[in-house]
Amino acid sequence: MKTASQLRKLADGSRLVRVTFAGTDFQLREGGNLAAEMLAAGIGPFRYTPVSGAPRNPYCMMGACFDCLVEIDGVIRQACMMEVREGLSISRPAAGEAEHD
Amino acid sequence: MTEADLVVIGAGPAGMSAARAAADAGLSVVLLDEQRKAGGQIYRDVVRAAKVRADILGPDFHKGLELVHALRHANIHHITGATVWQIERNTRVAYTVEGAASFVTGKCLLIATGALERPIPVPGWTLPGAMTAGAAQILLKQSGMLVENAVLAGCGPLLYLVAAQMCRAGTPPQALVETQSTANILAAVLHHGMGAIQGWRQLAKGLGLLSELRSSGVKRFTGASAIAIEGSEHVEAIRFTARGRRQRVECSTVLLHHGVVANTQTARSIGVPHHWDELQRAFVPEKNKWGRTVHPQVYIAGDGAGIGGADAAAITGRIAALAIAGELGAITQAERDAAALPLRRDLRRELAARPFIDRAYPPYGGALSPADETIICRCEEVTAGDIRKYAKIGCRGPNQTKAFGRPGMGPCQGRYCGLTVTELLAAANGLSPQDTGYYRIRPPIKPVTLGELAGLAKQIEDEKETAQ
Numbered sequence: 001m002k003t004a005s006q007l008r009k010l011a012d013g014s015r016l017v018r019v020t021f022a023g024t025d026f027q028l029r030e031g032g033n034l035a036a037e038m039l040a041a042g043i044g045p046f047r048y049t050p051v052s053g054a055p056r057n058p059y060c061m062m063g064a065c066f067d068c069l070v071e072i073d074g075v076i077r078q079a080c081m082m083e084v085r086e087g088l089s090i091s092r093p094a095a096g097e098a099e100h101d
Numbered sequence: 102m103t104e105a106d107l108v109v110i111g112a113g114p115a116g117m118s119a120a121r122a123a124a125d126a127g128l129s130v131v132l133l134d135e136q137r138k139a140g141g142q143i144y145r146d147v148v149r150a151a152k153v154r155a156d157i158l159g160p161d162f163h164k165g166l167e168l169v170h171a172l173r174h175a176n177i178h179h180i181t182g183a184t185v186w187q188i189e190r191n192t193r194v195a196y197t198v199e200g201a202a203s204f205v206t207g208k209c210l211l212i213a214t215g216a217l218e219r220p221i222p223v224p225g226w227t228l229p230g231a232m233t234a235g236a237a238q239i240l241l242k243q244s245g246m247l248v249e250n251a252v253l254a255g256c257g258p259l260l261y262l263v264a265a266q267m268c269r270a271g272t273p274p275q276a277l278v279e280t281q282s283t284a285n286i287l288a289a290v291l292h293h294g295m296g297a298i299q300g301w302r303q304l305a306k307g308l309g310l311l312s313e314l315r316s317s318g319v320k321r322f323t324g325a326s327a328i329a330i331e332g333s334e335h336v337e338a339i340r341f342t343a344r345g346r347r348q349r350v351e352c353s354t355v356l357l358h359h360g361v362v363a364n365t366q367t368a369r370s371i372g373v374p375h376h377w378d379e380l381q382r383a384f385v386p387e388k389n390k391w392g393r394t395v396h397p398q399v400y401i402a403g404d405g406a407g408i409g410g411a412d413a414a415a416i417t418g419r420i421a422a423l424a425i426a427g428e429l430g431a432i433t434q435a436e437r438d439a440a441a442l443p444l445r446r447d448l449r450r451e452l453a454a455r456p457f458i459d460r461a462y463p464p465y466g467g468a469l470s471p472a473d474e475t476i477i478c479r480c481e482e483v484t485a486g487d488i489r490k491y492a493k494i495g496c497r498g499p500n501q502t503k504a505f506g507r508p509g510m511g512p513c514q515g516r517y518c519g520l521t522v523t524e525l526l527a528a529a530n531g532l533s534p535q536d537t538g539y540y541r542i543r544p545p546i547k548p549v550t551l552g553e554l555a556g557l558a559k560q561i562e563d564e565k566e567t568a569q
């Protein structure tokens with residue numbers, strides 16, 4: 001069973017910094033697009049839907065679909081609209097979280 | 102800065118060229134974009150990407166550099182990473198940067214928020230690993246990442262472009278699953294004979310991409326139907342019917358695309374009327390030939406005003422800027438008209454191939470009218486069958502569906518289900534999409550937190566105090 005997309009990174013010499021996702025440490029490129037770096041690190045699913053619990057990962061990468069939602073410091077954010085910073089502590093949004101209205 | 106002659110939302114080709122043209126005419130411009138770099142979708146992160154990936158991205162990408170460099174002008178204040186979530190009294194724009202909300206008021210407003218990829222609800226499109234073709238491009242331009250072991254599915258010029266870029270980078274797709282048929286192309290040729298020739302530049306570009314794909318040996322299936330994505334926790338394969346039989350190609354990513362449509366969210370949130378464009382098969386905002394909407398201070402340009410592509414977007418941006426400069430007295434009507442004349446000629450040339458492309462690469466029928474079990478609203482997991490059921494019990498328009506279920510009420514606000522819901526209801530009720538209508542869009546058009554609002558309230562109070 002496949003669990004991740006395969007992504008090849010073109011080298012760019014960025015510094016790697018530590019972030020955690022759901023309690024596990026990952027080294028991601030500092031300043032990189034958070035959703036992209038998470039995908040390339042094989043992190044996923046980003047979240048489970050509140051309705052059926054289905055797994056989701058980024059779909060549009062342009063801030064329109066909201067499938068890349070993650071929780072950072074208690075705030076639910078679009079990972080594709082954020083940059084990697086050292087020490088980010090990321091988790092899946094709690095199930096049933098009121099993300100709308 | 103909280104005031105400007107012109108506020109522009111969107112730093113793609115339309116917004117960038119409008120900002121520069123307005124600045125040249127002497128107007129003060131605030132340019133807002135939620136991305137951290139100017140460029141918009143086509144020229145995403147162009148300054149950095151052009152240096153390191155020019156060979157992969159192709160010659161067109163370079164045009165973006167000029168537009169970005171032209172933003173260096175004393176009259177232009179470009180606020181990056183600024184997400185616009187509300188517009189009040191037509192020209193007061195509320196936005197958030199890094200968790201802090203502010204607003205800026207323009208004498209005029211230009212909406213240049215671009216396009217979205219047309220929703221493509223096929224079975225399995227919500228699985229991790231199913232993405233838009235545009236998303237793959239964004240990964241490449243912005244992050245220097247190449248999607249390996251992928252299949253591209255759908256149709257249209259952007260699909261070929263992405264495929265060609267993947268080939269150039271040495272990670273060709275496993276297959277190209279194309280939904281248009283030879284009959285579509287033939288019909289387009291017959292219908293547009295002369296028009297297609299006028300638009301030969303774009304068509305030649307397309308042919309160039311196709312021959313690139315041919316020589317790289319990517320497997321192509323045309324006239325594909327019954328597309329479904331397989332996998333339990335993640336994409337594992339794509340199935341479809343082509344060449345007269347069922348096919349299955351294993352892959353870890355499926356990149357979907359069948360055209361782009363105007364992103365109407367911002368214009369709708371301030372009540373700009375839209376109408377159904379049969380050829381683009383989407384709603385487009387109503388505007389005059391200068392891009393002016395029913396709100397006299399509000400203009401709209403670029404793909405958000407109807408799909409024309411990047412070069413047309415830059416031209417319509419300039420045309421709108423001229424009208425705004427004329428309106429605000431920075432140039433005379435005669436100057437405005439004289440400057441617009443060659444732009445209109447260029448625009449006609451740019452748009453000449455459009456109807457041909459729309460006919461040759463019609464949206465995938467299986468995604469316009471999905472099977473009952475297919476999820477059409479990604480956020481609330483509403484299926485096509487649900488919408489048909491609502492129609493049966495009397496639901497006529499998209500806003501009414503919300504009384505039955507929650508389609509369009511999730512965080513994406515219908516960006517990826519709105520057109521599908523319109524089409525499904527129209528077909529079920531025997532009405533036109535025009536009469537069926539679209540979701541009413543209410544602000545905030547992007548999420549805003551209480552903390553951000555509190556900051557804004559303080560700013561408003563402080564300003565009141567200084568005014569007193």
Ligand SMILES: Cc1cc2nc3c(=O)[nH]c(=O)nc-3n(C[C@H](O)[C@H](O)[C@H](O)COP(=O)(O)OP(=O)(O)OC[C@H]3O[C@@H](n4cnc5c(N)ncnc54)[C@H](O)[C@@H]3O)c2cc1C
Nearest residue numbers: 111113114115134135141142143185214215235403404411
């Ligand atoms: C994902 C994607 C990839 C594409 N790639 C190509 C390509 O490679 N080649 C090609 O010819 N065409 C491409 N297109 C088609 C594209 O629409 C046009 O070519 C061109 O980018 C349109 O220019 P524009 O200025 O109208 O809008 P865009 O270039 O789309 O610019 C709109 C800008 O508005 C900003 N924006 C939108 N809403 C808000 C908001 N609420 N707050 C703040 N900012 C906001 C966006 O961040 C964006 O930068 C692509 C389209 C998409 C959707």
Ligand code: FES
Nearest residue numbers: 061065066068080
């Ligand atoms: S991936 Fe669509 S909003 Fe982030």
